Amino acid sequence: MSKIIASAAISGAHKLVRNAEEMLTKAITGKGEAYQFEFTDTAFYLPMIYAMTGFPVKTLGDMKIALQMAKEMLHELPEEHLWKPYLGEALDSGMASLFAEEIWLACRYILGMEPDSDPETGYVYNGFITDTIQRNLGIQLVDGTMPGFAAIIGAAPDDDTAVKIVRELQEKNILIFLSGNVNGNSVTKQLLRKDVELGWDTRIVPLGPETEHTLYALDWAIRASLIFGGKKPGDYAGHLKYQKDRVFAFAMVLGPLDEIIWTTGAGAINMGFPAVADSEIPVIHPTGVCIYEEVDKELDHSKIVQKVIEVRGLKITVEKPPIPVAYGPAFEGERIRKEDMFIEFGGQRTPAFEWVRMRELEDIEDGKVTIIGADWQARYEKGGSMPLGFVVDVAGRKMQKDFESVIERKTHHNINEGQGLWHMGQRDLNWIRISKAAQQAGVTLEHLGHIMTTMTRHRFQSIVDKVQVTMYVDEKDVLEIQDQARAAYKERDQRLGSLTDESVDTFYSCLLCQSFAPSHVCIITPERLGLCGAYNWLDGKAAYEIDPTGGNQPVQKGGVLDTRYGRYTGVDDYLKKSTGGQVETLNLYTIMENPMTSCGCFECIVAIVPEANGVMIVQRGHQGMTPAGMKFSTLAGSVGGGAQTPGFMGIGRNFIASKKFLAGDGGIKRIVWMTKNLKESLRDVFNQRAAEAGEPDLLDKIADESVAEDSEKLLEFLSQAGHPALSMDPMI
């Protein structure tokens, strides 16, 4: 019964607080109270303590203060008979445990004990999860490709069961964190023994070998409300409600439970995250702290995944093509090394291309997959490499020529999500590999076609009524049809080039992030893609056709209020309504006045550098200092959460080379600093844009981290290089 759980949670908290105190004393003895600490790449100090109390722990001395807060949440154990109420006390104890674990882990970092590693295999656990990873996951958190988060604690009864559970979660697109152990055995070790690829790419993230390491997952979760939710540090009620309503995390406990698991679980229950165990445990069914049950059990391992998903209230719809291997975004990140490869197509090794073309309904037989080429079966079975012309014909009453590229771009995900299938590139620069394991599991060439027909129909349901795939494997055919495809690509590019903000009368909104960032709205125009980089205007248009009530809505431009700054009556009206008045007006082409808001998963941040009369751009993941005096993680803190912050803006990478980039402020000539990474990845398009703007050498005049990480050095560099921004009108 619940009293057993409460007692364990309360006594576990006492133990964890003692452990944290010992570890902290050790750290202070070695380093002194003034010793400064921050977890790798986070702007949020010790995130749990910071979010709950608003207290930024910066030093070991601060940790002492924070630990005192944990101590104040400790309680006496309920008595055997005539007990006093214990639920509130148990939940407080759970929070005390999270504080204690956070301090314990921070001290372990200081003492060089984290991230932990496995002495037998040398496997290094992930440890603390950075802000960058959190933001990288951005779009997946909201578009349904990562609908939930599982923290698996302990070890399955055997290796095969561990693999089975993890695969099932992967197929349901759930991100998996692993921690804890049962007598030294753990799911991490079980998966390692079974050669399951671990890491962010496969969505299986081992955090550490102890239950306490689960805190890293909770620290990751709590940053969602700080980053995307715009909740202020110390607004604990706001944070916890956000976590309960929007962060669909849950715990699965495999093996027996000890008081450390119970008390950590009580901490998680504060956040609305329930736990399901695979053993005979007492349960807590009444709801209200969690949305559904707080603690439940499922002894049947074949049902436990379904059970946790129900207990957390998750709806997962997964479309699986008829192929003999697992399928889902979790398999997208798998690598296929050369020695594991069975066969490959393209990749400069053989001629290959992929091409989606629109046809009339009557010209297509839905679901048909044809392979054209002499003796293709025998050639496939031999393995190695083959040419591949991959032609996908689609038809539908609502299909438009413009959507060809949108559908074609999905080929990458469609193929890649198959376990043992790998894809990269696009158009006539594509590259596909099939692993030996996949081939042994029965994957044939036809399956690539079936994946395309199934997934295209699924993803573009109301646009596409029929899909058929034709694969050419004779080099002669491939080369011949490739020419036709190239002509189509060219035509598309020309059409795309002619698409300007002026040439259309409708923009699209993107509200996908509202599941996490409820007050942010993206306005996507032909010349400004979404700040996450994942959605452009055509995507928005297609998405609206697919689901007229979905996350992308048409926004009538209306009348122009300000040509230079890009302000439209229709956009303002739309924003006023969709943000409940929080955003009154938006200027699309300036950073200085009513700029676009951000959800938090922007690819880059543009920030004003007043001394240089220009702006700097830093991309997510860059860990160095910037001339704005802040690292990306700190800068990001002042941009997200749906608020307009003049001088700061989140953008998608490709917007930098758009004609509309800060057009009202002077365009790309305002860029005075940009990371090397951005410079390199955008070089060609950027130079083209610069030439059009009359500054063909602009890229060389822009500083990067190799010459300046502060404004003084930046100014020095700019004046030497003769950067145009210095002589432009003042920005402010």
Place this chain on the structure above:
Amino acid sequence: MEKKIRKSASDAAQKIIEWGEAEGLQTCFDRAQKLKPCPIGETGACCKNCHMGPCRLVGADAEEKARGICGATLPTVAARNMVRMIAAGTSAHSDHARDMAFTLLAVAEGEAKDFQIKDVRKLYKVAGILGIEFGNGRPVNDVARDVAKMLLDDFGRQKGFINYLNRAPGKTQERWKKWGIIPRSIDREVVETLHRTNVGVDHDPDHLLLGGLRCALADGWAGSMISTDITDILFGTPKPVKSEASLGIFKEDEVNLVVHGHEPTLAETIVDVVGEPEMIAYAKSKGAKGINLGGMCCTANEVLMRHGIPTAGGFTNQELGIMTGLVDAISVDVQCIMPAIAEMASKFHTKVITTSPKAMMKGAVHIEYDEHKSKEIARKIVKLAIDNYPNRKAKGSHITDKFPVIAGFSDEYIQYMQGGRWRGSYRPLNDAIMAGRVRGVVGLAGCDNPRVPSTGLHRYLAMELIRNDVLIVSTGCGSAACGTAGYLTPEMALENAGPGLREVCEAIGIPPILHLGACVDNSRILTIASAMAAEGGLSDEIGGMPAVGIAPEWMSEKAIAIGCYFAASGVPVIFGGESPVGASKEVTKIMTEVWFERFKGSLHFEPDPEKILALALQYIDSARGALKLRKYEPGRFGTERVLMDMAARREIERAGGKPHIGI
């Protein structure tokens, strides 16, 4: 030989009663047998508001045809009698509240040095409600002074509204506004109510009763609420404590001192003083092993909730306590003090000490209380008890039965217990009601009464309600009745609660009956109901909640005031016993059907406990139906899952901040 009549449902009480009968001692139980209620007055048909009467409005067709000398009809007379009770009840709670407010002021101004502001957090909460500045270095006593002064305005304000008006849900306020019953101030409403019932003033029964409701609201949302708040500020907001109940709490070898009545200030000081080493040494010097403090009636509830002082029980136990022969002194103040105790005490060694300047009694020692020298007076009382210990005689019905209790549930703790410091709220309770785990909530309150087997109706209803998955909150002598029955334990839920309620109690670790405090603490139920409305998922006002108030053994006019403020706030209320307006169909209809239509609350009188139960469940189930909640079925509950896909998650904000609940 005639069949023995059971006079109290409590075995301990019954034993003493029987012993007393054998000893020829007369108690309220005997008097209740001998003295039948006057059938005319009992049903509200007697008017003695002027000296042309008393007029008896009786006979066939009395409703239509009977007239008093002045021409008053039966409905007028019944309504007038009713609202006079409201005014009297309101004056009692509120005069108690006034004393509390003056004490707070004296403490803030440094004049009552024996007290401190014990619960600064609660002070700030009240200051926040009143819009008084606090924190940022402002001295606590300054805040307390402003709070006291502002609350004192609630007594004598001539125009405007009571301070706490906005604590009620908006919709509830709208109803009051529509029917013109927002109280201006306590004293003004009491005076006006009494004025209206004077001969030749207000004769329209509906209008009279609306005036009565306004007066009652001044009791609930001003007087009582002020008293609860200030008591929490001065002595601490209650949280659960473990203690004991029943007449067996007295100790053979210790000085037994009983605090009885309603105002907590002196009792709090006595709690402090009995722990003083000098006092204990003094007791030992008189041959006692120590000092055993016990409570009775609502003073008992106050010190039980905050200090775990055991309670000897409610109203009808006061004579019985003395009859144990173990009570060395009983200190009383105001309300529900039977004059019979002085007479009873004279047959034992017990000293009765009156302490209120408002209330004296022949045969008692008077030691007048003054909050400015509280400890001095408290020590005097304790010494008097100690001095009397050697006078104790063997005579008495020494009783050892007692029951453990868990008591001390404030609104603040109830929120805490449902989610702790970080997640405390009414969400789990609202969820549990929505899911059908908890069928509804009943406030089981009011007096205990010697006209029925005393505390027996409380016991019957408490047991039946929890079996039916109804969560009970209890106050006043309702709490004492449940406590002395052994019902206020967490084990009670495991053994007797319905399966849904049991799950909830088990999850939290609570008894199925939550002891909320004294009768003045019925105001806590108003606060709780308002918070449940604000939490969402049930009714968005107090009216329409699957909640009922029951006072099965009421006898005090205070109970009538309480019943009426609940009715006006939107709670259907059922009182036991014969109806004091039973003579008039019209008045009965106004107080049930008409009030329900206007306020979603009502006041019924129903002597049959089985019918009380049925009516309460019917109210609860029909409220569930109106709210479109899952139909209650015992043992079948649970949240219907609404699994969230991405589109649903984007809609959370647009749902208007409504709780994310899976129903």
